[in-house]
Amino acid sequence: MPPYQSSSVAAARKAVAARLRDIRLDSGMTGHELATVCGWNKSKSSRIENARTPPSDTDIHKWCDACGVPDQAADIVAASRTAESMYMEWRRLQRTGLRHLQESRMSLYERTQHFRSYASHVVPGLFQTPAYASALLGVIGRFHDAPDDIAEAVRARMARARVLYEGRRRFAFLVEESVLRYQIGDAETMAGQLGHLLSVMSLPTVSLGIIPFGARERSMWTLEGFNIFDERRVHVELLTAQVTVTAPSEVSLYLKAFSELAELPVYGAEARGLITSAIDSLR
Numbered sequence: 001m002p003p004y005q006s007s008s009v010a011a012a013r014k015a016v017a018a019r020l021r022d023i024r025l026d027s028g029m030t031g032h033e034l035a036t037v038c039g040w041n042k043s044k045s046s047r048i049e050n051a052r053t054p055p056s057d058t059d060i061h062k063w064c065d066a067c068g069v070p071d072q073a074a075d076i077v078a079a080s081r082t083a084e085s086m087y088m089e090w091r092r093l094q095r096t097g098l099r100h101l102q103e104s105r106m107s108l109y110e111r112t113q114h115f116r117s118y119a120s121h122v123v124p125g126l127f128q129t130p131a132y133a134s135a136l137l138g139v140i141g142r143f144h145d146a147p148d149d150i151a152e153a154v155r156a157r158m159a160r161a162r163v164l165y166e167g168r169r170r171f172a173f174l175v176e177e178s179v180l181r182y183q184i185g186d187a188e189t190m191a192g193q194l195g196h197l198l199s200v201m202s203l204p205t206v207s208l209g210i211i212p213f214g215a216r217e218r219s220m221w222t223l224e225g226f227n228i229f230d231e232r233r234v235h236v237e238l239l240t241a242q243v244t245v246t247a248p249s250e251v252s253l254y255l256k257a258f259s260e261l262a263e264l265p266v267y268g269a270e271a272r273g274l275i276t277s278a279i280d281s282l283r
């Protein structure tokens with residue numbers, strides 16, 4: 001795992017490691033003895049118990065069998081998989097194509113009543129036009145060597161955007177002005193995307209703030225983009241992976257960051273002025 005690691009992930013992995021260590025201690029075996037029975041290097045037991053090496057499903061089954069508690073393996077495997085799912089590499093998420101990735105998140109968006117999003121690099125997915133999404137997903141797919149199903153992925157992303165118009169959900173978006181200037185696709189694609197922003201910001205359920213380049217002295221630095229689903233879950237998108245944050249203490253930090261970032265944007269006519277200026281710069 002890269003240097004960035006959510007403490008939720010670390011805590012979940014340590015909990016699995018602690019359970020395995022307790023099982024070994026209860027069995028009366030040393031780490032060296034366990035490694036011998038399992039047929040692996042003696043240092044592996046220590047690495048697993050100290051959460052330096054995540055155990056595979058097979059490792060867990062071998063461990064529990066060696067310690068005489070095979071009935072505990074299934075539960076620990078489930079806990080280990082949950083820990084791993086908090087940090088999902090894009091190459092793993094995208095191995096079945098970008099369409100599946102888009103569709104897999106649909107139920108989460110449908111369940112969410114209060115959606116908050118901060119964007120520092122690209123237009124938020126719920127606001128993307130088909131042309132912009134196609135250009136962006138095309139670049140992402142090429143970079144990550146994902147299967148070529150861009151057209152299907154775009155349709156899935158557009159279908160997800162219907163949550164903007166259904167139910168009584170609330171949406172709050174904070175977008176750095178730089179997002180308006182980073183050109184994705186050709187000038188026509190970008191102009192169409194910016195024009196669409198002018199349309200969706202008028203929706204009664206949507207609050208869109210643009211953080212201008214010239215914002216007063218910032219009380220919050222520019223962060224990686226993130227989405228907050230109600231007050232229970234946060235998705236943070238890194239170059240290599242999506243990090244899912246569910247620990248209440250961490251979710252509260254993202255809520256705090258969003259609240260502080262919300263002091264910086266302009267809204268209404270001023271925000272429309274920044275978007276219009278970005279459109280004019282494309283001509």
